[in-house]
Amino acid sequence: MTVVLKLGGSVVTEKDTPDTVDGPALADAADAIAASGVDDLVLVHGGGSFGHPHAAAHGVSRADGTREATAIREIHGAMRTLNDAVCDALCDRGVSAVPHHPHSAGVRDADGTLSLSVDAVAAKRDEGFVPVLHGDVVTHVGAGATVVSGDELVVALADGLDAERVGVCSTVSGVLDDEGAVIPAIENYADVERYLGGSDDTDVTGGMAAKVRALLGLRAPASVFGPDAVGDFLDGETPGTVIR
Ligand code: IP8
Incomplete structure (x- = not known):
């Protein structure tokens, strides 16, 4: 049973300090993953x-794309640095985490559709590794290169690997309504659109609204939950908000 889990960038980094890992938060997430013993x-x-x-x-x-190789390398390089930190934290705890960089595995068509080759991801999984992908820049036909978000990758991986469970760990404990309560389940974007503002920080990929729209496109149900619930999710529970 393949499980796809996304750790939000705001969870594992100090979002207001450039290029800075949130060490304690990453350690907590890595502890929960290592303790879960989840295969695949x-x-x-x-x-x-x-x-x-x-x-x-x-x-x-x-x-909005770029044709500047230096810009592409800088963005991708920053993401590789974060990916190294995530893989290090997992390997330190005995998880066989290996990097998988979308820049070299994905492309956007001229209409913006993402194609991600999942065969190499599946092969790593089948060999007992935990592939660790990340938001990145990918070649975009007619536009140079554009950003691919982790949420888009989750969608491509979940469908491409026929995942049975999908988890998205965010800084909040689920998708919240206007009173701050967790919405238990979402089946229709229009039902929750009024609650979904943009992200407060520098987020070039759209915040919670884009996340919910992307997850509604999955075949498998997805859970959105907070950092404290990573272990519960990996233990088979459905914390936070279920999107289906
Ligand atoms: O934080 C964005 O990924 P996300 C990745 O999952 C880059 O939206 C390069 C900005």
Whole structure:
């Protein structure tokens, strides 16, 4: 049973301090993953204070591309640095985490559709590794290169690997209504649109609204939950908000 789990960039980085890992938060997440003993796990992490400031500095987003190799290398390089920190934290705890960089495995068509080759991800999983992907920059036909968000990767991986469970760990304990209460389940974007503002920080990929829209497109149900619930999710529970 393949489980796809995304650790939000705001969870594992200090979002207001550029290029800074949130060491204690990453350690907590890595502890929960190591303790779970889940087989066939595929991880994704977001950009946080690594990818987003560099992408914004170069005017690059999901829609706006760049043809500057230096900009692409800077954004991708920042994400590789964060990916190294995530893989290190997991390997230190005995999890066989290995990097998988979307920049070299994905492409956007001219209409913006993402194609991600999942065969190499599946092979790593089948060999007992935990592939760790991340938000990145990918070649975009007709636009140079644009940002791919971790949420888009979650969708591509969940469907491409026929995942049975999908988890998205965010800084909040689920999708919240206007009184701050966790919405237990979402089946229709229009039902919750009024609650979903943009992200407060430099987030070039759209915050919670984009996340919910992307997850509604999955075949498997997805859970959105807070950092304290990573272990519960990996133990088979459905904390936070279920999106289906
Ligand atoms: O934080 C964005 O990934 P996300 C990655 O999952 C970059 O939206 C490079 C900004």
